Each structure stands twice: as structure tokens, then as C-alpha cells.
Amino acid sequence: MTESNKPILEVKGLKTHFFTKRGVSKAVDGIDFSLHKGETLGIVGESGCGKSITSLSILRLIPSPPGKIAGGQVLFKGKDLVTISEDEMRRVRGNEISMIFQEPMTSLNPVLPVGEQIAEALRMHQNMGRKAAWERAVEMLKLVGIPSPEKRAKQEPFQLSGGMRQRVMIAMALACTPEVLIADEPTTALDVTIQAQILELIKDLQNRLGMGVIMITHDLGVVAETCDTVAVMYAGNIIEHAPTEKIFANPRHPYTQGLLDSLPKIHEDQEELQTIEGSVPSPYNMPAGCRFASRCPHQQPICHEQQPELIEQNDGVKVRCWMYTDLWTVKMVKEEAVK
Amino acid sequence: MTLEAKTEQPVVITQTMNQPKESKIKDFLSILTMNKAAMVGAIIILFYIFVALFAPLLAPYDPYEINLENKLIPPSTDHWMGTDDKGRDILSRILYGSRLSMGIGITAVIFGAFFGIIFGLIAGYYGKWIDSTIMRIMDILLAFPGILLALAIISTLGPGLINVTIAVGAYSIPLFARIVRGSTLEVKRLEYIDAVRSLGADDLTIIFKHILPNILSPIIVQGTLRLATVILSAAGLSFLGLGAQPPSPEWGTMLSSGRDFLFSAPYIAIFPGLAISILVLGFNIFGDGLRDAFDPRMKK
Known part of the structure; x- marks a missing residue:
């Protein structure tokens, strides 16, 4: 296998279980996938199928207790992220693997200027001084398409619209040019018109920075537009994993x-939308x-x-x-x- | 663009902690100024602070100067609040005493808040056995009536101004710890804490940069209300002879020395008593007003 063919992130048999009073909830129960440089992998499934838990497990952000990675490996550049120390893990987070969260309204600290929040990541990982980090933060805001970034950097989250906040989140996540970006439902909370812009932005930045993207979503439209491969999750398992065009x-x-x-299908005359009978088994x-x-x-x-x-x-x-x-x-x- | 930012604002309704900062301050001030009692409280407090700062300029006499010829003079144009049994001008002593009472109060509350905030943050953030251990110790401290705990501390440390400050401050620690722990639990569940952690922030950064600034309002309210209690307790301890020692013009001490002349010269005790009561009242109603202003349910 040549170097370029080697995946940058490999998840092998990952199991994340929650140990609660009601019993053990196997939220993620043995999943495998790999991600290459420049590739976009979609993880699709309905609420509660374990897709978000998968992304949090990769960064080891599972609330513990009750959550625990019960088995498997997350191999990133030869390191198993499941077993490395917390200090090492901190150096990976935001620096080599970053994450964008679903809810731009609540994912920013309400009392800090957004520029400061972007600069913080740079100061933590790149040993930048206060001024250099700030300048880079402004640059990042410009990169994600925020007009008059010098002014915006000094503003607090409430002064920005939802779409702009999501752009700030992306700027934060990409400030240290990570190799893997995990986008957990990055467009779910946004207006349809903004959704396309944000997806376009992520794609554009991916091309420029050559990172691998894991796109977590329940929206098959987003998958069709952005992903190279898709993993469909159901009740903690991957049940189908294929190139996007083959799945569709x-x-x-x-x-x-x-x-x-x-x-809903545009070319067919449908009276009612199809549904899947029954419900997901209890975890x-x-x-x-x-x-x-x-x-x-x-x-x-x-x-x-x-x-x-x-x-x-x-x-x-x-x-x-x-x-x-x-x-x-x-x-x-x-x-x-x-x- | 500015228009866009404005129209987006009302979206944030559900979170109490995520209120936008500037509009929060504006809202807060407008509610505070609407609350008449709170404004009266604020004026009282500002007045006392003014008096404490400028006591040497305002006082007509030396508060320590003993003049037995002038002893026990009832309130008059020369001595507005009269003189005590050693001929000292009571008004001057009260003016100087405001420095002591405010000083003790503020120092004790800062002392209590400092440790309370640290314990509360650690307990709330780390949870598990750390939380249980810290909070059980706080419960034990809380189980004592405040003044009794203070008495116990003073009997160990010995009487004196600094020890009284430590004693009444120590009793505030568990109260701050509880409030801070509760708010920390609430804030640490919010998504931005996950987001910050996903960027690689360490615990100290998360706790002090991202949690603490977002839980300041309950701490400020508690601090203001505690000031009232602490000033009262400190005066009480001085009254019992455990705090400031004569001839110090501490109000509790003055009250205590006026005890013997309650019938012949009641003004010796009445004026320090009034000084304490009004200040405590001021802090209490201002604290209540602050709490209402910070409470999102009060907003229309």
C-alpha cells in the first residue's frame, strides 16, 4: 500500500457503552471505517443511532461516567487515540482533529469575543503570541467569508447571525489546519439558504487544506451533495458502507x-410519504x-x-x-x- | 449587516446563561432602576462608601480623643450625636467606624467567595467523589449556626479584628460553594464547553475562562447579600468582645460600651445601632433587587 493510499484515520471495532442504572446502553457497538486525506465520509442515520457518539468517541469527549469506550481502536497517524494519555489527546483535539457542532447558537462562549475564541485554539496549540494569534483569527474569519473580519472579531456571539456563528465555529475548528474535520450536523440548525453556503464553504476549505472530513448527518440531501462514501448507521452498527453514488x-x-x-420524490405523484414501520430497539x-x-x-x-x-x-x-x-x-x- | 444581527437576537430564549452580554447589561440596569427599593439600597451603600472613603475630612473631631470634661453630652449642635462616657464625639467615631465595618465586611466576603468559588468550581466540574467530598465538608460547615461557627473559630484563633474577619468569612465559604457548584453543573453541560474541549482546552482554561465568567451573576447577588450578614455578624462578635477591641470605633464595640448607659444616655448605643441597621438594610434590599434583575423570569 502506498503512503497516499493509507487512511489517516482508522476506526476499528469501536464500542462506546453507557453504564447507567437501567443497564448498559450500547450506543456504539463495534463500528469500523477509515478516512483518507481529502475524502468526505458521511455517517447517516436517524436520531439515537450512535452517529454523534461515534464522533465524540473519536475525540474522547464522551461524558464519563456514564459513558466509556468499551473496546476497539481509533488509529490516527499510528497512534491509538483510545489509549494515549489525556495530555496527548489534548494536543490532538483542535490541532489535528477538529469538530464542528450542530448548534451554532450554543456552541460559542456567550461572553467572549469570537476572535478571542478562535485565537485561543492557536495560542494553545501553535504557541502563538497574543497578537499573532489575534491576527491569524481575523485571517480565519476572512477565510470563512465573514465580511469586515476585524470588526467582527471583536464582537460577541449574540451580535452574529446563526450562519455567521457557524462560520465562526468553522474558523475555530480550522484555525490550526487539522487533518481531520468532524462536522456533526453542521447545517441542521441553519436556514436552507445558509445550509448550502456552509456546505460549500466546508468543501472549499477541504480542497484547499486537503483534510479528511467526517460529515455526520441525518439529511440524505447533504450526503448526496458532499460525501464520497457513506456509512449508514442503525442502532449502534454500521449496516451499509459504500460509495455515495452506489448507495443512491x-x-x-x-x-x-x-x-x-x-x-419525497420529485418525479412521482405521491399521495403520502413512505415510512419505515416500527421503531428502533431499545439500546x-x-x-x-x-x-x-x-x-x-x-x-x-x-x-x-x-x-x-x-x-x-x-x-x-x-x-x-x-x-x-x-x-x-x-x-x-x-x-x-x-x- | 447590522440589521441582520438585530433580527437574529430573539432566537436565544431558552438559555438563561447564554443571554447576550450587552443587552443583558442594558436589561439588567433597566430592571434594577425600575426597582425603587434596590435604588434606595444602592444609594445607601454609595453613601456609606463615600463616608468611609472621606471619614477624615467629614469627621468634626478626633474619634480617639478622650475628653472627660465633655463626657455624656446629649446630641447638640456641637456634637450632633452626642459624646460617649469618655467624652469622644460619637459622630466622628461612627464615621471612622464605617471604614472598619465595611472593611471587615468586604474582606470577609472576598475571603469566603474566593474559597467558595474554587471549591464550588472543582466540585461542580469534576463531580464524582471529589464533588461528594467537598460538598459533604461544606454541609458540615453549614450545619452549624453561623455565629456558633464563628465563635468556635475565634476561640481557636483568639479575639481580634482579623480573626473575626476570617471567622465570618469562613462561614460564607459553603454558601458560595453551593451556588457556584450548582451553576457550574448547569453551564458545563452546555454545548460550548464541549466545543472548547474539542479544541483541546485543558481543565483550568475551561473552568476559569469559560465557566466562571458565565456564572458571575449568582455570585454577585450572593456576595451582596452576604455582605449584609457578614457585617452584622462581625458587629455582633465585636459586641460580645471577640472582635475589634476598645477604643476602636467599631460599631459593635461602640454598641457594647453604650450598654451600661442605655437608660441615662441611650444615644451612645442608638447611633451605632442605626448605622449598622441602615447599612445592612441597604445591602439586603440592593441584593434582592440584583437578584430580581438577574433572574430571567422577571423579564417581560
């Missing part, structure tokens, strides 16, 4: 199919078999007995479903056809 053209997993079906009480089985239109006895593995298909698409294994016999398919 030919979704394999019944859950992914359901997700795409539930999007405290996961079924032994496939976690989607009880909602799956193709369910078979084996689906309830044993959990399928994430298996790579011939065309590189990885899917966690019995339908794509040898065990799924012709007989089963026939039975289904009869039904």
Missing part, C-alpha cells in the same frame, strides 16, 4: 432502501439477531437468531444483511414471493 443508485440494506424511499435491550429484523419487510427466522456481519460485496459495497449471504437460500426468496 442501488441501496442494498432494507433499512437504507427504506430511508431512500421515505424521501438497553438489543435483539440477538439483526437489529432491524423486526421492522424489515424481508425478515426470516435467521434474522432474529443471529446478527449478520458487515460483508463486502463484489463491487466493494459493504452490507450487514442476511439477504446478501449464502445462507439466504433460493427457497427463502420463493417463500417470500408467495407471501
